[in-house]
Amino acid sequence: MLSDTAPQPQPEVLLLGLGGVGVLYAYLLQKGGANVTCVCRSNYEVVRERGIDFHSDRYGTHLGWRPDRVVRSPEELAPCLPDVHPNDEVVRPYLERNRALQPAHLPTLVFIQNGIDVEEASHQRLVVSDEPLARGILSGLTWVAVTMSSNGHTVEHSDMEALRTGTYPSPKEGDVPAGLAEANAAFIALARRGGSDAHVSDDITPDRWSKLLWNASWGAVSLLARRPVFELLQAEALASTIGAVRGFLLELLDVARTSGLNEDRFPASHIDQVLQATLVCSPAKLCVLRDPKTFLEAPTFARFRPDFKPSILIDMERERPMEIEPLFAHVVRRARRTGVATPRLDLVLATLRPSQLAFARQQRKENADAFLQANEECYIGPHDALVGDVPILWTM
Amino acid sequence: MLSDTAPQPQPEVLLLGLGGVGVLYAYLLQKGGANVTCVCRSNYEVVRERGIDFHSDRYGTHLGWRPDRVVRSPEELAPCLPDVHPNDEVVRPYLERNRALQPAHLPTLVFIQNGIDVEEASHQRLVVSDEPLARGILSGLTWVAVTMSSNGHTVEHSDMEALRTGTYPSPKEGDVPAGLAEANAAFIALARRGGSDAHVSDDITPDRWSKLLWNASWGAVSLLARRPVFELLQAEALASTIGAVRGFLLELLDVARTSGLNEDRFPASHIDQVLQATLVCSPAKLCVLRDPKTFLEAPTFARFRPDFKPSILIDMERERPMEIEPLFAHVVRRARRTGVATPRLDLVLATLRPSQLAFARQQRKENADAFLQANEECYIGPHDALVGDVPILWTM
Numbered sequence: 193m194l195s196d197t198a199p200q201p202q203p204e205v206l207l208l209g210l211g212g213v214g215v216l217y218a219y220l221l222q223k224g225g226a227n228v229t230c231v232c233r234s235n236y237e238v239v240r241e242r243g244i245d246f247h248s249d250r251y252g253t254h255l256g257w258r259p260d261r262v263v264r265s266p267e268e269l270a271p272c273l274p275d276v277h278p279n280d281e282v283v284r285p286y287l288e289r290n291r292a293l294q295p296a297h298l299p300t301l302v303f304i305q306n307g308i309d310v311e312e313a314s315h316q317r318l319v320v321s322d323e324p325l326a327r328g329i330l331s332g333l334t335w336v337a338v339t340m341s342s343n344g345h346t347v348e349h350s351d352m353e354a355l356r357t358g359t360y361p362s363p364k365e366g367d368v369p370a371g372l373a374e375a376n377a378a379f380i381a382l383a384r385r386g387g388s389d390a391h392v393s394d395d396i397t398p399d400r401w402s403k404l405l406w407n408a409s410w411g412a413v414s415l416l417a418r419r420p421v422f423e424l425l426q427a428e429a430l431a432s433t434i435g436a437v438r439g440f441l442l443e444l445l446d447v448a449r450t451s452g453l454n455e456d457r458f459p460a461s462h463i464d465q466v467l468q469a470t471l472v473c474s475p476a477k478l479c480v481l482r483d484p485k486t487f488l489e490a491p492t493f494a495r496f497r498p499d500f501k502p503s504i505l506i507d508m509e510r511e512r513p514m515e516i517e518p519l520f521a522h523v524v525r526r527a528r529r530t531g532v533a534t535p536r537l538d539l540v541l542a543t544l545r546p547s548q549l550a551f552a553r554q555q556r557k558e559n560a561d562a563f564l565q566a567n568e569e570c571y572i573g574p575h576d577a578l579v580g581d582v583p584i585l586w587t588m
Numbered sequence: 589m590l591s592d593t594a595p596q597p598q599p600e601v602l603l604l605g606l607g608g609v610g611v612l613y614a615y616l617l618q619k620g621g622a623n624v625t626c627v628c629r630s631n632y633e634v635v636r637e638r639g640i641d642f643h644s645d646r647y648g649t650h651l652g653w654r655p656d657r658v659v660r661s662p663e664e665l666a667p668c669l670p671d672v673h674p675n676d677e678v679v680r681p682y683l684e685r686n687r688a689l690q691p692a693h694l695p696t697l698v699f700i701q702n703g704i705d706v707e708e709a710s711h712q713r714l715v716v717s718d719e720p721l722a723r724g725i726l727s728g729l730t731w732v733a734v735t736m737s738s739n740g741h742t743v744e745h746s747d748m749e750a751l752r753t754g755t756y757p758s759p760k761e762g763d764v765p766a767g768l769a770e771a772n773a774a775f776i777a778l779a780r781r782g783g784s785d786a787h788v789s790d791d792i793t794p795d796r797w798s799k800l801l802w803n804a805s806w807g808a809v810s811l812l813a814r815r816p817v818f819e820l821l822q823a824e825a826l827a828s829t830i831g832a833v834r835g836f837l838l839e840l841l842d843v844a845r846t847s848g849l850n851e852d853r854f855p856a857s858h859i860d861q862v863l864q865a866t867l868v869c870s871p872a873k874l875c876v877l878r879d880p881k882t883f884l885e886a887p888t889f890a891r892f893r894p895d896f897k898p899s900i901l902i903d904m905e906r907e908r909p910m911e912i913e914p915l916f917a918h919v920v921r922r923a924r925r926t927g928v929a930t931p932r933l934d935l936v937l938a939t940l941r942p943s944q945l946a947f948a949r950q951q952r953k954e955n956a957d958a959f960l961q962a963n964e965e966c967y968i969g970p971h972d973a974l975v976g977d978v979p980i981l982w983t984m
Contacts, residue, residue: 416812416939423942436938439931535835535931542832543812546819 202227203382206286206299207259210235212338213304215244215347217355217383218259219251224386229261231286235344236264248349251387279303280314287318287325298324300375302357304332306407307518308400309526311360319369328372330379331396332357333403354389355380358396364457365397398458401448405466407519409440411502412540418505422498425474436536437467443534447523450530465491508544513551516544598623599778602682602695603655606631608734609700611640611743613751613779614655615647620782625657627682631740632660644745647783675699676710683714683721694720696771698753700728702803703914704796705922707756715765724768726775727792728753729799750785751776754792760853761793794854797844801862803915805836807898808936814901818894821870832932833863839930843919846926861887904940909947912940 205226207218214230222228232239243256283301290299301318303310311329318325335354340347359368359376376392383390393399413436414421424433441463448458469491471478507514520540527534553559601622603614610626618624628635639652679697686695697714699706707725714721731750736743755764755772772788779786789795809832810817820829837859844854865887867874903910916936923930949955 413935413939416935417942418814419942419946423946426942426945428945429938429941432934432938432941436935439934536935538828538835539809539812539832539932539935542825542828543809545825545828546813546815546822549822549824550815550819 203378204299205229206231208282208286210239210259212340212347212349213334213336215246215257215340216248216336216338216349216353217304217334217388219246219254219257220383220386220388222259222386224382224384224388226382226386227261228259229263230259232262232264236262238344242345244344245346246349247346249351250349250353278313279310280317283314284318284325291325298327300328300330300372300379301326302330302332302379304334304355304357305518306333306403306515307522308397308404309522310518315360327375328369329360330357330372330376331360331400333396333399335403354391355383356391356393356396356399358393358399360396362395362397364395365452395457398448398453401444401453401458402462402466404519404523405441405444405462406470407502407504408444408523408537408540409437409466410470411504412440412520412536413437414502415505415508416540416543418508420499420501421470422473422475422500425471425476427474427476430474430476434467434471437470438463439536441467443527443532443537444523446532447527447530447534450532451526508547511547511551511554513555514544514548516541516548520544599774600695601625602627604678604682606635606655608736608743608745609730609732611642611653611736612644612732612734612745612749613700613730613784615642615650615653616779616782616784618655618782620778620780620784622778622782623657624655625659626655628658628660632658634740638741640740641742642745643742645747646745646749674709675706676713679710680714680721687721694723696724696726696768696775697722698726698728698775700730700751700753701914702729702799702911703918704793704800705918706914711756723771724765725756726753726768726772727756727758727796729792729795731799750787751779752787752789752792752795754789754795756792758791758793760791761848791853794844794849797840797849797854798858798862800915800919801837801840801858802866803898803900804840804919804933804936805833805862806866807900808836808916808932809833810898811901811904812936812939814904816895816897817866818869818871818896821867821872823870823872826870826872830863830867833866834859835932837863839923839928839933840919842928843923843926843930846928847922904943907943907947907950909951910940910944912937912944916940 203226205218205221205228207214207221207228207230210218210230210232218228218230230239235244238244239258239262243258246254246257248254279301287299290297301314303314311331314326315329319328333356335352337350337352338347357376357379359372361368363373380390380392410421410424413424413433417424423429424437445460445463501509504514504516504519520537524534524537524541526532527537599622601614601617601624603610603617603624603626606614606626606628614624614626626635631640634640635654635658639654642650642653644650675697683695686693697710699710707727710722711725715724729752731748733746733748734743753772753775755768757764759769776786776788806817806820809820809829813820819825820833841856841859897905900910900912900915916933920930920933920937922928923933
């Protein structure tokens with residue numbers, strides 16, 4: 193949350209979730225001139241007592257780094273994962289406290305997270321409600337490789353960093369709340385002063401979809417395979433890998449199109465770019481069929497380390513709740529609304545669901561067999577419950 | 589392999605692969621009057637020195653059971669898994685030795701295994717070749733729950749056992765080799781004398797497909813989820829589980845139809861039966877929408893134990909090569925030939941492939957990073973290699 197912009201000499205930033213990405217941006221915003229308060233749950237003691245060793249190829253080494261202030265949440269907040277707690281529930285207590293202290297001064301929310309449709313619920317409940325708690329939402333994406341050690345002492349960051357934020361809604365999709373575009377410009381300026389390669393997005397929705405393309409295709413295949421991305425790229429696996437990845441990409445393009453993203457805002461060539469940018473990281477040499485003497489060349493990012501896994505797969509392996517909602521469930525919900533078939537994305541959701549339920553129960557310290565116990569819940573699945581000619585619903 | 593039938597007082601059986609199912613049928617065929625020789629690889633010493641403790645709810649307890657003879661393979665045979673060694677390669681050395689010893693006497697092969705299209709290669713190479721090595725192939729299926737302990741000492745068998753064999757080809761699909769139907773009847777009679785609930789199938793192909801339906805739908809979802817089947821059936825997962833399972837079933841039905849299995853031989857109602865027979869094992873109460881006071885009722889088999897996993901998932905967890913070819917790859921090959929889209933089955937193949945390659949390398953004791961090393965192999969994927977408008981092939 194960024195509280196106010198130009199007039200004050202020192203902007204106030206309240207940052208929720210001090211993991212790897214959180215440390216990076218807390219550091220950059222602090223360096224850019226903001227007074228940064230971080231809400232820490234699991235690593236409150238660590239941050240307070242010894243600080244965090246922040247090693248960045250781009251921003252240097254900072255041993256024992258601390259934000260300006262560290263606070264514990266007013267209540268025991270769960271990790272800020274939209275699958276467990278929606279964004280608006282996570283920030284609401286802070287916004288209510290802010291309104292009690294300074295009713296005339298509504299802060300701006302900045303969501304830096306993957307996936308789509310992460311803003312609407314918060315926009316409805318916190319911005320356009322009868323008693324607004326925030327001025328508006330900036331919808332953001334970051335391209336970084338950061339890892340926090342499991343004890344929370346150290347954050348490693350590579351050379352790559354890029355940040356992009358836009359207003360919610362995008363000006364192409366609705367009325368932008370008064371002052372929000374200016375708040376966005378001020379936020380980007382602050383991040384740039386801190387050293388971030390930050391840019392304003394004039395239309396964040398297609399940017400969100402572009403970033404989703406990789407996570408919900410290459411990332412999805414790696415996740416279902418439970419293997420590093422690099423193993424998908426070995427010669428003996430490529431034939432089936434390409435078919436699977438392309439299948440996901442075409443489903444995503446189809447949903448994007450029926451959601452109103454036309455070729456102008458979201459060119460179909462993104463699909464080929466996402467496919468090829470990772471394909472050229474294969475240890476095999478790829479020849480273009482139409483001219484077999486030519487090797488496939490495509491713009492790419494840094495080569496994958498052989499053990500690189502998408503973060504959602506690492507969550508899976510550590511038995512932590514996964515970021516399924518913004519990456520997969522929101523896409524499938526849009527597909528159902530617009531009548532698009534997404535068999536592969538559906539299958540990701542179906543086959544992650546039992547693990548997600550198990551991890552959430554572990555986190556709530558519930559009995560592992562809780563699902564065996566009957567309750568009176570009744571559930572109707574209008575799309576999925578048709579079994580041959582026998583529609584069913586179920587109660588448990 | 590069953591060597592001759594009616595005239596001899598004691599049929600000779602050579603059994604390849606003494607795992608849980610092998611022990612069960614070696615026991616039953618021996619009891620039925622056959623002289624049973626078993627080829628053992630990993631458990632040769634165990635079988636020879638202490639025998640196997642065979643506990644069956646149906647056939648009683650037999651401590652230290654041994655077949656009539658135990659032989660080591662003429663060479664170090666790998667496990668009889670079609671993904672690693674095709675059936676015809678596994679049996680060929682025995683058939684050649686048999687022909688050298690008694691050229692006029694060709695044995696009958698009995699394949700008891702899951703999946704489809706497991707017979708054709710052996711039929712071409714061993715039965716209808718210029719120098720036939722076998723009289724013909726009996727294509728068999730078994731419905732059993734057996735587990736062998738990891739040390740190979742013990743086999744546990746429940747009360748369930750059913751066996752069905754038919755000629756290959758089925759009389760509805762081609763000319764049955766002379767004498768094969770009689771050999772089939774004799775084999776079934778032998779198994780029944782031993783106590784098996786064995787039946788002749790007049791048309792084994794639809795039986796193979798019917799059994800495949802469960803393995804490649806409920807089994808596939810459990811495999812991709814890496815969770816017991818029972819967890820797919822919890823109320824909070826059912827909506828997505830049903831959609832996924834039904835999706836697999838409809839793909840399978842589509843491939844079966846375009847492969848020539850019409851409604852007479854393979855009724856579409858099998859789909860609903862397979863879906864519902866497992867669905868009613870849910871801990872949730874399922875209500876039929878058209879009459880919400882009625883709970884879903886369907887014929888079913890024994891309830892699932894909460895930890896029951898398909899055997900292919902157990903292979904996956906133990907990092908052993910999986911039975912992918914007959915269960916999935918053959919179906920997808922038929923789908924490509926007949927132009928049927930099978931996005932879900934394709935995704936199973938694509939996401940199992942890196943693990944299968946890794947397990948096969950482990951078994952060959954190759955370097956885990958072997959796939960990183962370049963070789964001059966060149967590969968064209970006509971179906972999968974089309975990337976947008978850039979067809980590619982690759983060399984490694």
